[in-house]
């Protein structure tokens with residue numbers, strides 16, 4: 001284990017952080033992220049390479065533009081320093097000299113998710129290109145993870161991704177039902193709608209993941225064959241889902257563990273497939289999302305940022321540590337919310353950044369927390 005590796009990781013992280021600042025600013029504004037070069041937002045002064053050295057340039061210039069002396073936000077060097085610190089931690093935990101390339105996909109995924117989380121804080125959106133991009137890298141990268149401690153292999157990564165997506169989808173749907181006081185949605189998307197995931201959740205609880213997946217396929221096929229959106233109302237579906245979950249404890253169903261896992265993973269799979277379809281659909285036909293009135297439908301394509309983010313997190317954590325990360329995210333979010341209220345308000349922070357924070361904590365401390373928890377229950381050890 002050489003210091004050189006860590007230094008290299010820190011420099012690489014700072015450079016990626018610097019590029020990340022460009023992405024965070026330009027991606028949500030639909031500007032090119034490679035061209036033109038960086039300029040001062042106040043006077044348009046073109047930044048020279050010497051003014052673009054991560055962290056150091058900002059410090060050397062005293063946090064001001066060299067041309068107009070207007071202040072430059074400290075957020076830029078902070079993002080660079082954060083990325084450098086994360087890269088050093090990841091390489092320290094999975095040094096390439098010991099575990100080969102296992103850490104590389106993780107670096108790329110964490111970099112993309114930090115950018116996505118900061119865009120979420122600014123614009124309340126997690127860009128699909130970052131979440132789906134990171135999901136692809138995380139799933140493909142799981143093939144490199146074989147043998148590296150604490151990183152899931154391909155099967156566990158896929159199960160983790162489906163679990164992450166499914167848990168967030170179910171929170172999203174059940175939470176939405178409660179907020180709407182159990183009224184149905186007006187969502188009528190064709191051919192991929194919420195119905196595939198909703199039905200998969202019910203049938204998956206009774207028959208396991210494969211039957212859940214099949215139920216979603218039947219729903220999609222029925223839509224395609226009839227050229228209409230055939231759907232069950234959500235209050236009905238989630239009423240049935242509760243009954244199905246109760247039945248998992250009886251001999252009618254596959255058993256509680258398999259039923260819950262089947263319900264979550266089948267629903268997650270159809271949520272992701274639907275989200276992927278709508279992402280590609282909007283890429284191919286830009287502006288299509290603006291044609292339909294926003295009031296008319298609940299957009300599957302845009303509202304599922306946290307579902308996609310959770311899929312990425314599950315893919316590199318595995319399902320057990322994903323649940324630890326989710327618990328930490330909810331706890332930190334609640335504490336911060338209470339703190340904010342006591343301090344007399346402040347900006348609303350979306351859930352995405354908390355989710356990423358919880359996941360990063362779970363990546364390093366998840367196994368210790370799981371061991372501590374089961375120790376508390378008196379199981380294992």
Ligand SMILES: [Zn+2]
Nearest residue numbers: 040043065068
């Ligand atoms: Zn300037």
